[in-house]
Amino acid sequence: MPSGTYARKRLWRWRSNPLRRHDDIVEAWIVLAVWAVFVVGGTVAGLVTAHAADEVFAQQRAERQSVRAVLLDDVPLAAAVVAGTSGQRTATVRWTASDGSTRTGRTLVHTGLDAGSRVTVWQDGHGRLTPAPPNSTEAAIESGFLGVAAAAGLAGLVFATGAVLRWRLDRRRVDGWGREWDLVGPRWGHRTG
Numbered sequence: 001m002p003s004g005t006y007a008r009k010r011l012w013r014w015r016s017n018p019l020r021r022h023d024d025i026v027e028a029w030i031v032l033a034v035w036a037v038f039v040v041g042g043t044v045a046g047l048v049t050a051h052a053a054d055e056v057f058a059q060q061r062a063e064r065q066s067v068r069a070v071l072l073d074d075v076p077l078a079a080a081v082v083a084g085t086s087g088q089r090t091a092t093v094r095w096t097a098s099d100g101s102t103r104t105g106r107t108l109v110h111t112g113l114d115a116g117s118r119v120t121v122w123q124d125g126h127g128r129l130t131p132a133p134p135n136s137t138e139a140a141i142e143s144g145f146l147g148v149a150a151a152a153g154l155a156g157l158v159f160a161t162g163a164v165l166r167w168r169l170d171r172r173r174v175d176g177w178g179r180e181w182d183l184v185g186p187r188w189g190h191r192t193g
Contacts, residue, residue: 023169023172023173023176026169027169030165030169031166033162034158034159034162037158038155041158042151042158043151045147045150045151045153046147046150047147048150049146049147050143050147050150051143053139053143053147054143057134057139057142060133061134061135061136061139063124064122064132064133065123066120066121066122066132067120067122067123068095068118068120068121069095069107069118069120070116070119071092071093071109071113071114072091072092072104073115074113074114074115075110075112076111077111087111088109088110089111090107090109091106091107091108093105093107093109093119093129095121097123097127103127105128107129
């Protein structure tokens with residue numbers, strides 16, 4: 001199909017046409033609004049979400065600090081590993097907080113370590129154990145993923161709203177055709193003979 005024919009076929013609702021109904025114009029505006037909100041709103045939602053996530057990760061990197069801790073329990077190689085932690089298991093450690101107090105807590109450590117081993121743990125500004133903050137590469141990847149997810153969520157909402165509005169227009173058209181048929185149908189009586 002030549003591209004000019006395709007463009008004319010796609011844009012028929014915008015041209016003057018004696019068969020064009022008011023509902024066709026409304027539907028064309030709905031489609032245009034859905035795509036405009038999808039493009040502009042999806043871009044804005046994705047960028048704002050990615051930027052906000054990147055700021056949160058930067059704040060985590062600034063607030064959290066690594067400290068040396070002493071492992072209080074043996075963590076044998078055959079120990080049950082926590083799923084998704086790449087060979088790590090929770091164990092009890094002791095460390096000195098930034099205020100000089102000695103603290104004890106549980107955190108993930110690599111398996112195969114003996115009690116008394118030195119490990120690196122992360123603490124927040126209050127001296128509580130926290131997971132390690134993501135490095136800048138991990139933060140960029142996760143921020144990008146969150147931005148794409150926000151844009152996709154908005155796209156789903158926008159396209160679902162557009163589909164519901166178009167479905168209601170179709171119902172209105174079908175009801176209009178039914179009313180018109182009720183007027184014209186009785187005039188078409190059976191005449192045989």
